[in-house]
Amino acid sequence: MKLFLYVGAVMLMCDAINGLFLPELGRGRQRISTRGLSWYQRGRRVERPTHRVIDPNEDCFLMTSDEGEIFFKSPSDEPVVCGIYMIADPDQRIQVTFNYLDVPCENGGLVAWVDGWELNGQVWPADAWDDDRVVESCDRRPPHKLVARQNAALIQYRVPARGKGFAITVRHLKNPRPCNVMMFGSEGIFTLRNHGATGNCSLITIAPASVRILDLNVGQAVKTHSLLDLETGTISQCKKRGLRDYVDIGGAGGLDHTKMEVYDSVCGLDSKEARRPLLIACEDTVVRLVSSGRFHNSVTLAFNPLAAEDIEHADLICGMDAMNEVPDI
Numbered sequence: 001m002k003l004f005l006y007v008g009a010v011m012l013m014c015d016a017i018n019g020l021f022l023p024e025l026g027r028g029r030q031r032i033s034t035r036g037l038s039w040y041q042r043g044r045r046v047e048r049p050t051h052r053v054i055d056p057n058e059d060c061f062l063m064t065s066d067e068g069e070i071f072f073k074s075p076s077d078e079p080v081v082c083g084i085y086m087i088a089d090p091d092q093r094i095q096v097t098f099n100y101l102d103v104p105c106e107n108g109g110l111v112a113w114v115d116g117w118e119l120n121g122q123v124w125p126a127d128a129w130d131d132d133r134v135v136e137s138c139d140r141r142p143p144h145k146l147v148a149r150q151n152a153a154l155i156q157y158r159v160p161a162r163g164k165g166f167a168i169t170v171r172h173l174k175n176p177r178p179c180n181v182m183m184f185g186s187e188g189i190f191t192l193r194n195h196g197a198t199g200n201c202s203l204i205t206i207a208p209a210s211v212r213i214l215d216l217n218v219g220q221a222v223k224t225h226s227l228l229d230l231e232t233g234t235i236s237q238c239k240k241r242g243l244r245d246y247v248d249i250g251g252a253g254g255l256d257h258t259k260m261e262v263y264d265s266v267c268g269l270d271s272k273e274a275r276r277p278l279l280i281a282c283e284d285t286v287v288r289l290v291s292s293g294r295f296h297n298s299v300t301l302a303f304n305p306l307a308a309e310d311i312e313h314a315d316l317i318c319g320m321d322a323m324n325e326v327p328d329i
């Protein structure tokens, strides 16, 4: 029942996921006509097999959380852009090896490894993006293993040559220091940490969700281990108060979490699970840990699917920010 409600909510909220695009192709957006379907309808999740042949009619938008080999052989000369969206556990990284690649460069034939995800022209993680995240090839396979910096990566391909294609092996490696994390579905518990470093780490789930803070230690634990850690409780609106370490909780209308709408930015030391969950009715739910580098920050969060009946009284409904002002405490 829960799952049913969740899928319903996704269908309600996701009206904007309607295509893929390869930015480097120089021909503007290359869309697949997937408009009108929900993420989960379109993203068929691969079950178990460690050896899979892509069915061009079913799997143009393929989402997989499995390891194993994946083959693609083009059924036609049509320049269709498709994608293999790979996701692993939060504390893992995706590794892809091209076992062979036989894609003529003529007519725009191309296979691109993307260290991250791209949907509707938005990339994730946008604030950590650089040119190294995209490796394109045709004719010759990338000789090295390609390792993502996080638990989600993407192969985009366009093979306008019948019978041509490629084969990859997907592996999931351990990631001892996950920073940007994508959650599969919207159920789970995860701890975001900065490991004492400066910068932003974030967690995104491609669905509306309820978010509950189970444990908070942000802007408190000085690196030199003071024994005197006072429970401040959860402090609201920390960014407005001028603090440099805080956790933004909110949502976004696409994968680009730098454009997120923030419901609240919290900080403090709070080990009690006293807060009620925040209901975030956005296409994507985002939590961002912002760290000055002066503290060892961590925040443990529980995510749950947002029930359809919770949407109307959600704390944040994206695209309506004027109506969602948080009163100052």
Ligand SMILES: *[C@@H]1O[C@H](CO)[C@@H](O)[C@H](O)[C@H]1NC(C)=O
Pocket (backbone or CB within 6 Å): 127, 199, 200, 248, 290
């Ligand atoms: C981290 O997030 C804050 C928004 O709260 C933003 O102002 C800042 O530019 C981000 N830092 C980086 C390195 O992206």
